[in-house]
Amino acid sequence: MTVPPVTRCLSATDFDAPSEDRWFEDYVPGLVFEYGSVTVSEPEIVEFAHRYDPQTMHADPSLAAAGPFGGVIASGWQTIAIAMRMYVDHYVTHVASLASPGVDEVRWTVPVRPGDVLSIRTTITEARRSRSKPDRGLVRTLLEAINQDGTPVMSLTAMNLIALRDPS
Amino acid sequence: MTVPPVTRCLSATDFDAPSEDRWFEDYVPGLVFEYGSVTVSEPEIVEFAHRYDPQTMHADPSLAAAGPFGGVIASGWQTIAIAMRMYVDHYVTHVASLASPGVDEVRWTVPVRPGDVLSIRTTITEARRSRSKPDRGLVRTLLEAINQDGTPVMSLTAMNLIALRDPS
Numbered sequence: 395m396t397v398p399p400v401t402r403c404l405s406a407t408d409f410d411a412p413s414e415d416r417w418f419e420d421y422v423p424g425l426v427f428e429y430g431s432v433t434v435s436e437p438e439i440v441e442f443a444h445r446y447d448p449q450t451m452h453a454d455p456s457l458a459a460a461g462p463f464g465g466v467i468a469s470g471w472q473t474i475a476i477a478m479r480m481y482v483d484h485y486v487t488h489v490a491s492l493a494s495p496g497v498d499e500v501r502w503t504v505p506v507r508p509g510d511v512l513s514i515r516t517t518i519t520e521a522r523r524s525r526s527k528p529d530r531g532l533v534r535t536l537l538e539a540i541n542q543d544g545t546p547v548m549s550l551t552a553m554n555l556i557a558l559r560d561p562s
Numbered sequence: 563m564t565v566p567p568v569t570r571c572l573s574a575t576d577f578d579a580p581s582e583d584r585w586f587e588d589y590v591p592g593l594v595f596e597y598g599s600v601t602v603s604e605p606e607i608v609e610f611a612h613r614y615d616p617q618t619m620h621a622d623p624s625l626a627a628a629g630p631f632g633g634v635i636a637s638g639w640q641t642i643a644i645a646m647r648m649y650v651d652h653y654v655t656h657v658a659s660l661a662s663p664g665v666d667e668v669r670w671t672v673p674v675r676p677g678d679v680l681s682i683r684t685t686i687t688e689a690r691r692s693r694s695k696p697d698r699g700l701v702r703t704l705l706e707a708i709n710q711d712g713t714p715v716m717s718l719t720a721m722n723l724i725a726l727r728d729p730s
Contacts, residue, residue: 424656446643446647447646447650448647448651449650450652451656462660470664471642471643473575475613475615476614478615478670479613479614479615479616482617486617493670494670495670496638496669498667498668500654500664500666500668502661552683560629
């Protein structure tokens, strides 16, 4: 296993609350943050592909070179995993996360190639307190992975259940 | 890197066409297949988590033991990656795949724990020829990961662009 990707905060402003003291109340619709970056390497693309997504376009550089993309491209699931690492390191609360029921509308819009440098952009689109369990709320986030040209390469809508700082 | 998971076909019947000669015409709505299985180990869960999803519930067995799940559970993205391996090995055409625009309605319904044995079930829900590019079609598939108790632990709707055997 290689060293985990290093991430850094790109945004001028982050949450008021650090991830060690971040609760449902801190996720306010309209907030936008950017975090990153991670450089994607060909060995990492091929390693992930061999294990989880062994299609030629991801797993075999020589065959992929003759294919429609002219070289290997990352599995879409690896692109999400790399984005997830930045999402977890910087965006998700480290104290109040109560798991995720799922995500919607995953879209892979641009191929990710060796040497690409990815960052993420998070836009809070909804924050709704649970009626049945008033100690928590559901936060919806548009998560985009952006390449070095500023082009979104992947987007999805994440759902996170997050505990309230003050449920009273 | 560990050896890729071994998969085997569970279904009594597979496609008429093997994956080396499988085209858009072979994906007929209503067809259901099952494939697998893969046993999920704690080291694999922790390794994936350290790299891509370092939340305590996935990455730290001792802290996770004191948490709401009573032990580590797999990152939802790892569950999908494991399902993807079976999907690619057995279900996706190996000759006519033209990439995927995305997936919809990802749901993680039951935690995946060390020792769980996962298989997949694929249900073809739609197969529609492209109007703008008549040499291909879009196939929608309900992909479910099923554990050793027969319980679905994850589901999503996949989209695959697949070339026609006979575009004339």
